[in-house]
Amino acid sequence: MALGATFAGVIRRELRLALRQGSDSIMVVTFFVLTVVLFPFGIGPEVNILERVSAGILWVTALLASMLSLDRLFQTDYDDGSLELLTLTPTAMEIVVVAKIAAHWLTTGLPLIVAAPLLAVLLHMDGAGFVTLLLAMLLGTPSLSLIGSIGAALVLGARRGGVLLSLLILPLYIPVLIFGVGAVDAAIHGFSPDAHLMVLGALLLVALPLCPWAASAAVRQAIE
Secondary structure, eight states, rough: OHHHHHHHHHHHHHHHHHHHOOOHHHHHHHHHHHHHHHHHHHHOOOOOHHHHHHHHHHHHHHHHHHHHHTHHHHHHHHHHHEEEEEEEHSSOHHHHHHHHHHHHHIIIIIIHHHHHHHHHHHTTTGGGGGGHHHHHHHHHHHHHHHHHHHHHHHHTTTTTTHHHHHHHHHHHHHHHHHHHHHHHHHHHSSOHHHHHHHHHHHHHHHHHHHHHHHHHHHHHHHHH
8 A cells, every 4th residue: 555655646746747847748749749740741742652651750750759858757856856865765766766657658658649640640641540550659658658767767967868868768669669660550551460569568568567677776876
């Protein structure tokens, strides 16, 4: 019960801070929408071309958008000393990290999932790919937050941490990108996306225990 109360308390705190500031979530969704909207101007309005690249555009843009607020995942608490206080509490740091990751996904990943179908219409995505797109993003975006937490913890206190963060986690995002796009493309072309979705699910199951543990170790190292 104590662990559950701490977990819920950290999530409530993070959500209150996100709602109070508001800029991070708005910035993520705005970047996602504006970047996708620019693609038809850049590659032309041809329906066949847009339909063919729609899954890749949505996934790459969502991946980049999810990175925009990662540097604030621990940095704000690190700067004001709250993170050090959290490490001194009896609660395991892994629980705190998982709660922070969950709050990050609720304020960034979930809005991206909500906006994705509307942008898919703009890109003339075949209707067969809509459900698969939502399922793939539902499985993939939590993995992006989990993997990103490692990079966010590793760059604590570093100069130009945002650039370093991108270099650290972008290679780790590639499997999520490949299978996320593959699932949607398979559905659009009449094939079963189950294999791709299962791989995305497996990546999430692997990331769930490993990423919070690694991020917690990095946070402790940064504080020490």
